[in-house]
Amino acid sequence: MHTELTPNESLKLIESMIGQAKKSFSRISFYFLLWGALMIAAMLSTYLLRNTDPAWSNGIAWGVAGIVGGIVSFVYGARQSKSEIVTNPMDGIIGQVWISFVITLLIMILCGGLAHRDPGPMITLLTGIPTFLTGRILRFRPLIAGGVIFWVAGIAMHLTSDPMTLTVIYCGSMVFGYIIPGIMLKRQENGLRTA
Amino acid sequence: MAFAPLDPVLHNQLRLAVVSLLVGVDKAEFNFILEKTGATRGNLSVQLTNLKDAGYIVVTKSFRDNYPLTTCKLTAKGVKAFETYVEAIKGYLKP
Structure with missing residues (x-):
């Protein structure tokens, strides 16, 4: 490497290196694919079990999906943090956004249960926030669009009570909000990102 | 108008590249910096030592999986x- 730099060269070098650092996000596509698949499976199970007794068993798939997803995410995250070669401050912000989402989600489920109301439509609306913000932070448009899709789906779910329609809307929002952006993000991570 | 003097520690292509890279992250491993700067291991080690001696970076040495x-x-x-x-x-x- 040359050691003599003109001011212009210095500035270009700084811009280039800061640009490299900005691309060094952790790999997070796994979480979108995992949770997208789990939520679709839970929604389909809920639809198929909708007439079973006792009534609480209708929603058992959500509990199983939540526990399985939580354990897998924790193990994956722990392994990933061990092998990361760089940590980006934005990774922490994305993590905090999702932690705040999970806390609000749990409160909504609890409140929905106590009030005997289906929290699904509100949770779908809520899912738009972290998805949209993650897309903005990563500057990744499919996730920004995913956030908007959750908002639209959340509104649509408030306008119907038909189990089949609710299932189609929810599963569709998961496919277009999590799964497809997750696949696209995974391709980008494999091609561009090193962390 | 007199130009402000440039910090000789930073006015070096590799050292400036390293610091510019580290400005955008919390911390980075040697291999990440090596890959992004395209430097040789030897040169990078020397320049990291210079930056450390100047007090601009902290270098932590540890082990992962015995490496x-x-x-x-x-x-x-x-x-x-x-x-x-x-x-x-x-x-x-x-x-």
């Missing part, structure tokens, strides 16, 4: 020096 692991992090002094350097460079570029 040595070198992690670098910019210090507050390093951040300040980088900001001062960028301001000085801007002065040179003004018409």
Whole structure:
């Protein structure tokens, strides 16, 4: 490497290196694919079990999906943090956004249960926030669009009570909000990102 | 108008590249910096030592899976020096 730099060269070098650092996000596509698949499976199970007794068993798939997803995410995250070669401050912000989402989600489920109301439509609306913000932070448009899709789906779910329609809307929002952006993000991570 | 003197520690292609890279992250491993700067291992080691001696970075040596692991992090002094350097460079570029 040359050691003599003109001011212009210095500035270009700084811009280039800061640009490299900005691309060094952790790999997070796994979480979108995992949770997208789990939520679709839970929604389909809920639809198929909708007439079973006792009534609480209708929603058992959500509990199983939540526990399985939580354990897998924790193990994956722990392994990933061990092998990361760089940590980006934005990774922490994305993590905090999702932690705040999970806390609000749990409160909504609890409140929905106590009030005997289906929290699904509100949770779908809520899912738009972290998805949209993650897309903005990563500057990744499919996730920004995913956030908007959750908002639209959340509104649509408030306008119907038909189990089949609710299932189609929810599963569709998961496919277009999590799964497809997750696949696209995974391709980008494999091609561009090193962390 | 007199130009502000450029920090000789930072006015070096590889050292400037390292500090610019570290400004955008919390911390980075040796291999990450190696890959992004395209430097040789030997040269990078020397320049990291220079930056460490200047107090601009902290170099932490540890082990991962029985392999040595070198992690670098910019210090507050390093951040300040980088900001001062960028301001000085801007002065040179003004018409």
